[in-house]
Amino acid sequence: MSLATYGVLKARILDRKVDPPTDQSPHYQVLVTEGEKKHRIVINVKSQESPSDLLYLVDDSFQHSILTSLQNLSAGFHKLEHRPGGMALDFIRGNLFNPEDMKPLPLDVPGAGNDLKELIDLYIQRALQSEDAIVYAFGASWGPESHKSDQYFGFLPGSGIHDIHMNQGSVGKFQQDNGVYQDGGLLLQFPSRNQWIGIFLAFQSQCFHTDDQTGNIIKSICEKPPVGAAVQIVAALVNPLGADSGKETVTLLNVSPETVNLKGWALADKQKINI
Numbered sequence: 001m002s003l004a005t006y007g008v009l010k011a012r013i014l015d016r017k018v019d020p021p022t023d024q025s026p027h028y029q030v031l032v033t034e035g036e037k038k039h040r041i042v043i044n045v046k047s048q049e050s051p052s053d054l055l056y057l058v059d060d061s062f063q064h065s066i067l068t069s070l071q072n073l074s075a076g077f078h079k080l081e082h083r084p085g086g087m088a089l090d091f092i093r094g095n096l097f098n099p100e101d102m103k104p105l106p107l108d109v110p111g112a113g114n115d116l117k118e119l120i121d122l123y124i125q126r127a128l129q130s131e132d133a134i135v136y137a138f139g140a141s142w143g144p145e146s147h148k149s150d151q152y153f154g155f156l157p158g159s160g161i162h163d164i165h166m167n168q169g170s171v172g173k174f175q176q177d178n179g180v181y182q183d184g185g186l187l188l189q190f191p192s193r194n195q196w197i198g199i200f201l202a203f204q205s206q207c208f209h210t211d212d213q214t215g216n217i218i219k220s221i222c223e224k225p226p227v228g229a230a231v232q233i234v235a236a237l238v239n240p241l242g243a244d245s246g247k248e249t250v251t252l253l254n255v256s257p258e259t260v261n262l263k264g265w266a267l268a269d270k271q272k273i274n275i
Helices: 067-071 116-128 172-177
Strands: 006-018 027-034 037-044 054-059 076-079 103-105 134-145 158-162 185-190 195-203 231-237 249-254
Touching: 006 037, 006 116, 027 116, 027 134, 037 134, 037 195, 054 116, 067 185, 116 185, 116 195
Parallel strands: 037 158
Antiparallel strands: 006 027, 006 076, 006 134, 027 037, 054 103, 054 195, 134 158, 134 185, 185 195, 231 249
16 A cells, blocks of 8 residues: 655745654654645654664755756645656655665764764754755645644644655555655755755665565565574673673574684674774
């Protein structure tokens, strides 16, 4: 089942808020306007599935054939068809970027400019400070909710767009939203600088090998056991009493009958730093 309300919202940015990183499913919230109407863009910054860090790619000189069509759109939400040749995004089939260039980035890390919420905020703030910046948000719309004010920015009627991420290759409870030519994303246009910026997000639990009709995973590729699955960590002494230099140990067990070459293997901490 694909996203029934998939499309693109063309608007100008007014404000933004970030959910606390302690929330179970935190998001980056953006208030936008298209004349007298307001909407909220909801951007995932953490996955409910493990691994929790999202994959991201930012292209600050984005070029694509859809840009001319986007510029010609009027402000507001436009529903898009799930097909090639239109304005709908598809991370796998749309030649937007190389999916292998996407990298994981944590939601919240101590320090400045080193996590996903700060990265998104950098570009949203840049658009806020620009007199002519335009945002194009691809995803699934909701509303208008005529008797319900927006929970973050208080405008009425409440409305907005979410699923600003890849919307295919999911499994489990999220498989129902799979489809082709319906991926989410943010494009920021700065006309005075003749610049387009593309921001693309995906979940590490998703697979980039999907069926051309359903957007579901191709099981023969996506469900192969990971390399090294025959090697298991059975014990670890990570903080021995006293001086621990040279005394920390990790015990591996090879459960296969074959010899496993550990050349190139490494241990990394939760910040992905080799130790």
